[in-house]
Amino acid sequence: MARTMAEKVWEEHVVRRAEGEPDLLYIDLHLVHEVTSPQAFEGLRLAGRPVRRPDLTIATEDHNVPTENILLPIADPVSRTQIETLRKNASDFGVRLHPMGDIDQGIVHVVGPQLGLTQPGMTIVCGDSHTSTHGAFGALAFGIGTSQVEHVLATQTLPMTPFKTMAVTVNGTLKPGVTSKDIILAVIAKIGTGGGQGYVIEYRGEAIRSLSMEARMTVCNMSIEAGARAGMIAPDETTFDYIKGRPHAPTGADWDAAVAHWKSLRSDPDAVFDAEVVLDADELSPFVTWGTNPGQGVPLDAAVPAPEDFADPNERAAAEKALAYMGLEAGTPMRDVRIDTVFLGSCTNGRIEDLRAAAEIIKGRKVAEGVRMLVVPGSMRVKEQAAQEGLAEVFTAAGAEWREAGCSMCLGMNPDQLKPGERSASTSNRNFEGRQGKGGRTHLVSPLVAAATAVRGTLSSPADL
Amino acid sequence: MEKFTVHTGRAVPLRYSNVDTDQIIPAVYLKRVSRSGFEDGLFAAWRANDPDFVLNRPEYAGGTVLIAGPDFGTGSSREHAVWALQDYGFKAVLASRFADIFRGNSLKGGLLTVILPQEVIERLWAAVEADPATEVTVDLVAREVRAPGVTEPFELDDYTRWRLMEGLDDIGLTLRHTDEIAAFEERRKPWLPVTQ
Structure with a gap:
């Protein structure tokens, strides 16, 4: 019978199949970071269980890490404890860890592909919803919760019902x-x-x-x-060329x-x-979000929609609530929306090509007066490569801040946050209320729109420059 | 894990759609390494900034069944969202649609998420808002939700239902199949990467 790619990869990983039970799937690679793993390791400890396959597990520090002064102790004691807990867990359970300062440290979804650990046909999991990133290689990759992190650490499998x-x-x-x-x-x-x-x-x-x-x-x-x-x-060949030699x-x-x-x-x-x-x-044309969920987006050429534009009562109520939170008036052209902060980075758009694309726009130009631009490479390798290519210099000459690798302002677990009422153009993935800092307002954009917006101070595309 | 069979309690109507995990518990509360005390982070921004937010209203204090709008739990994989709801006292969440990862996490951890037609959610909202003392029963044994004027069946696969009713943890169940896991490992492709 003809099968889809997802079905083929699934079938290849079934350890056990029994009537009336979920399939037990083997997991080829488990990526671990500091936020969703401490309770899982604690669970193993309490039950006296080892990590079944430390050789299929890799950890990095990304969500919490500061992007400045990374060789100093982390100022926030709670963040510091979480990082220290990961280090102790990795050491106690024999898991390879790339800590801050290490050349292979970075956002977990940037590090895996960069090391060549992400390959087609694999099952890949991580206690992070953006694990879906690795599917770009033809892997079946998905985010899991902490109970499942513990399950994979203990058994290298997951009981799953087919998608x-x-x-x-x-x-x-x-x-x-x-x-x-x-x-x-x-x-x-x-x-x-x-x-x-x-x-x-x-x-x-x-x-x-x-x-x-x-x-x-x-x-x-x-x-x-x-x-x-x-x-x-x-x-395809694009995939194979990327992996070869890593x-x-x-x-x-x-x-x-x-x-x-x-x-x-x-x-x-x-x-x-x-x-x-x-x-x-x-x-398609450059797309931006206006609301507080990623589905609330329009082309940059369009205007902020009105709640009445939505037939569904739930969507209408959501639009009303989103406009109030975002401080936007229906009918305002998206291009007139003034921005305080531009964030270039994250597991969505923090790779070398993203930095190159933005640098090309910003080269020889200046970040607009009153706008802060934060450039956070997805990994230390990306940072190093960007420095070698002269991109770091392009950003700093334009007046942007050039930082160390991490998740940073995508979710504001570290000091990189918006202040209440501040508005960002962000290359990240979520525009939820308060996501980038309490009271912060987020517009999701591409790296090209981010760069053009930094120069003009309002949501813009390179064609506007 | 605590067993779940039948739960009856007062309900809290949350008339928002797309309640994402950053609203359920903001990232700043995820820095802890313990497994308890997450109730302070539950809907922290709304509780702090909106005096009319449903959890700030005394008539809904002590509610154990959350009735939410569609697409509840979108966003991150943080199981802390489930822990925050449980630590606050919720035993069940009713909605017409849930995000996949949140739903998976909830059913792993013993928080029963029940999918009901939006029309039934609307009727439950109306009943609870008319009388906040209204009790809602979530019956996993009969796979049914009951409230005054509402008797509605819901679907949940037999395996998950059995696991919740017995309070069984998945790891213990999987470890009974260690031989099959070891046999599978013998068959894996030789080129697959290792991290060490």
Whole structure:
């Protein structure tokens, strides 16, 4: 029977299948960070259980870490305790850890692909919803809660009931200035934050095929914002080229065998998806959010919508509440919205290509008066590469702040936060109330829009410069 | 894990859709390494800033069943969201749609999330708002929600229901199959990466 890629990868990982029970799935790679793991390790300790496969587990410090003065002790004692707890747990249970200051430290979803640990056909989990990022390689990758983190540490498996499958096909060609971030924001606006609930999304079509590996990661990263736990893209030459030569990539005869297998994972031509969505890339333009969930987005050319524009009473009430929180008036052109802070970074858009794209716009220009721009590389390797390419200099010369690697202002667990009422253009993934700091207001944007906005001080695209 | 069979308690109507995990518990409360005391973070921003927020209203004090709008629990994978609801005293959440990861976490941890048609949620909201002393029964044994004027069945797979009713933890159940896990490990592709 014809099968989708998600179904093939699932089937390859079934350890045990019994009538009336969830499938027991084997997990090939478990990524760990400081926030969602302490109670899981404590659970193991209380039960006297070891980590079954420390050699399939890797930890990094990302959510809490400051992005300045990283060699000093962390000022916030609660954050410091959480980092110290991860270090003790990694050491007690034999888990490889990349701590602050280490060249392989960074956001967990940037580090995995960078090390070549993320490969097609794998099952990958992490106590973080943006684990969907790794699906860009054709892996089945999804976020889990702390109980499941403990379960994977103890057994290297998870009991799971199968997902449904959804194909999101993006035909055509993106116009200049339109990025993969705009694709995914448009997908979420189309299907809603609950549209993908219960599904694994497979992104396909000409516009997806022509994306770089890093741009594909941006798309899969935000699958969760459409409600889907996982998003996948079929592996192809772009995927293989990206993986080849990385520290944990297969070599020699293993490489050939791996590539042959990876090619077999693509969805069969006659595979049937439970749901299908089609978009035309030619019709897309830079996209921005106006509200407090990622589905509340419009093209930058549009105006802030009015609650009356929504037929569904729940959506109308949500729009009313969002506009009040965001301090926006219906009918205001999005381009007139003034910004205080620009955040370039996160597991969505904190990779080298994102920094290059933004640097190209900002080069020779200045961050507008009264605007703060924060550039936070996704990992220390990204930071190092950006420095070598002269990007760091471009940002600092423009008046932006050049920081160390981490999750930073995406969720404001470290000191990088918005003040109450401040408004950001952010390349991150969530515009929830208070996400970037108590009372902070977030507009989600692409790196290109972020850079242009930093220069003009209002939401802008490079074409406006 | 505490067993769940039948729970009856007063309800709290939360008339918001898309309640994300950053609202259920803001990130600043996730820094703890312990497993208890997360009730102070529950809906922290709304409780602090909005005197009319439903949990600030004395008539809803002591409620144990949360009745929420669609797409409850969207956002992050933080199980702290489940812990915050449980530590505050909630035993069950009723909504027409839940985010996947939140739902999975809740059913792992013994917080019963029940999917009901939005029309039934609306009737329950109306009943509870008319009389905050209204009691709602969430019956896992019969897979049914009952309140004055409402008797509504709900779906939950047999396996999850059994696990919740017995209060069983997944790890213990999986460890009974260690031989099968070891046998699977023998079959894994040789090129798959290791971290050490």
